[in-house]
Amino acid sequence: MAEAAQTAVRTTTGGTRTAKATVGDSEFDRDTAVVRREPGVYDAELSAGWTIIHAVNGGYLLAMLGRALGDALPHADPFSVSAHYLTASRPGPAVIRTEVVRTGRTLSTGQASLFQFAEDGTEVERIRVLATYGDLDALPDEVRTSAEPPVIAPIEHCFGPSDGPAPIPGSSAITERLDIRLDPATVGWAIGAPSGKGEMRGWFQLADGRDADPLSLLLTVDALPPTSFELGLTGWTPTVELTTHVRCRPAPGPLRVSITTRNLAGGFLEEDAEVWDSAGRLVAQSRQLAKAPRTA
Amino acid sequence: MAEAAQTAVRTTTGGTRTAKATVGDSEFDRDTAVVRREPGVYDAELSAGWTIIHAVNGGYLLAMLGRALGDALPHADPFSVSAHYLTASRPGPAVIRTEVVRTGRTLSTGQASLFQFAEDGTEVERIRVLATYGDLDALPDEVRTSAEPPVIAPIEHCFGPSDGPAPIPGSSAITERLDIRLDPATVGWAIGAPSGKGEMRGWFQLADGRDADPLSLLLTVDALPPTSFELGLTGWTPTVELTTHVRCRPAPGPLRVSITTRNLAGGFLEEDAEVWDSAGRLVAQSRQLAKAPRTA
Structure with a gap:
């Protein structure tokens, strides 16, 4: 964000326009x-x-x-x-x-x-x-998916880091590098009213505007606040194992991401992520096994 | 099955009772x-x-x-x-x-x-x-899962290898070692009428009666006919990668297994398995990435 801010340009309409970073020349690529x-x-x-x-x-x-x-x-x-x-x-x-x-x-x-x-x-x-x-470019175009993209409110109705309490308690440098807008239906935890459902949904972009590619999808699948927040658990959720399938090269534009947990049991939980691109393709699927927070 | 058959005993009621193999002394353990x-x-x-x-x-x-x-x-x-x-x-x-x-x-x-x-x-x-x-025995008992077991017809209404065409075309020795009973709703493929849904559900036991343990669950997650059969694809579906989470030591008795595919695209598909034990616990979850059959 720091570097992106340096190139931010105030537009004549009063909004800010940021010189968009590109694949190969962005914070993500450098870091x-x-x-x-x-x-x-x-x-x-x-x-x-x-x-x-x-x-x-x-x-x-x-x-x-x-x-x-x-x-x-x-x-x-x-x-x-x-x-x-x-x-x-x-x-x-x-x-x-x-x-x-x-x-x-x-x-x-x-x-x-x-x-x-x-x-x-x-x-x-x-x-x-x-x-x-x-x-990925050598794969046939045929798509017979029955998966449907997650239902997420329009991006302008979703909540970003500047719209309320920090998404993750404490000082988290990563929030400055990610432009994540969470669906209002999955941010109850931020105001002390978690839904009790193991789900988080939102829009994802890199803050400097760099478009997604297969490498950045590996970041995207583990970027949202953990589902455990909406289950009312506020502690640390360390990943034990995370497997990601990249299924398609993502189209430019914001990504839709959903993460879901169905089985919180025995002190562990799974977290399944789906990432959809602006062209409506399911571009990545992941599942992780994580330790559930100790605090309830 | 061969060894189990040797110890099969005809009961007075005319059924066959098989001396049940035990964990540690079974075909699965020997093999x-x-x-x-x-x-x-x-x-x-x-x-x-x-x-x-x-x-x-x-x-x-x-x-x-x-x-x-x-x-x-x-x-x-x-x-x-x-x-x-x-x-x-x-x-x-x-x-x-x-x-x-x-x-x-x-x-x-x-x-x-x-x-x-x-x-x-x-x-x-x-x-x-x-x-x-x-x-697994050191894990706390707390379960807050929202997952529900798959709906499967009673075992006596499900279809085993002897109820019709072989579940897998060709000579497959493994079918003699597994007692898999598929839900009638997911066996359309066996009579040339696949449902078009990427789902297979059934009951699973080892044929010699050995109860499940964490090791046999690693077999169970990849034991059903592939979901691609119900999608109308009849060729080989080679696994590229398979990750399994064992979440609980399984109780004795038959297991319920469901496998689902949502994203058949670009010549690949994912297959998610869930295994539930007789006590109603979700004991294993897995996901694999497989190559889709070339024939349609």
Whole structure:
């Protein structure tokens, strides 16, 4: 947001128009950049700009790992990415080690781990990913989906960070980088009246206007406030595992995102995300297993 | 089934009573057994008894990998298992190599790969798994699920393999080992009248009567005929990736299973499975990404 604000231009009608960032030249691209140190090994810097309180957002980490794998594998687009979260990441230097597991004609599979460093320099693994990549542009156009996009109020009737209390209690740098507008029906938690339904729906854009691509979808699936807020649980909901399927290259424009939880039980919950693009295509589906907050 | 049949006893009422196999002493347990060769490395034999046509069932493979990881990790129960399928497995010898990625107090994460052997003895990787394990018995009893079990006709009104055409065209040894009874509403495909809905529902038991446990749930989530059959597609639906969450230790008795597909698009489809036990608990959830059959 900081950089986008610098290029914001006041329009003659009194509104603000922002010089839109592009794919490849945006905060997201700069902050998920990886530098190849040697074949399969990448240096990276986890930005403090994508933190929730002190923790680095899991979707941001996933996008960074996805970028490294897209370089290491012969196919560029993530089709299915399974991530197991091991220890909490913090802003600062990191190294990503990738392995090519299998290469095929239409699909290839790889593995990647992100490490940070202990006081004594020892590498500590933060997240490990197993992923299958392909070429989204090579897929046939045929669509026989029975899925319907989530019903979300028009964007101008939805609530953003500036419309009330911060979506996530505490200081969360990531909220400045995401333009998320939540449906009024799923923001009861923000005024102490959670619906009791495990659902959150909203519009998603990067704040600097960068359009979505397969890598940014890996961020989008884990970007909304957790469903547990609407279930009346206000604590931390750490992700254990998150698997994302990217099903279509997203069209430019705002995305519609819904996340739902049906099974809160035994101290864990699943969270299913769907991401729809402006052309009405279901572009990503994800499911995560998370620890339920301890506080009720 | 062969072994179970040997112990079948004709009852005085004319029905057959089968000496029920137990957890630890059943076809499933024998055929998913792994033998530790050295720490973290296990020898195994893929049984021809769990094949669909010539391919070894993906859920059976997952259960075998799950057993190896349960031995290698300090926790015994699979909580989340993400599997990427690389090459088609065939009956015969295999070796499983595991790696302990992280051990924690309540959760630990491991990785496992199953290899078979090329003509020249080279190891060929079939499937790679990243998994987080824990202790299901240590979870709190609290359940706040909003999920409802699938509506399935009483088991005596459902259709098994002996009630019509074989559920899967061709000779499939696995059908002898599974007692699956499909809801009449989802078997239209078997008589050439698929519903067009991407759904399959049924009752699931192992044919020799062995009760379910967390390992057999890894088989159950991938055991029903594919949803694509009810979508009117009759070809092969190879799994690319399958992630399973085991949420509760299953109670004895038949399981209810539903699988659904909402997004058939671009030559791929997702298949979501839910498994409910006889006590009405949602014991497993899974999602897979599969290639859609080429024939329509």
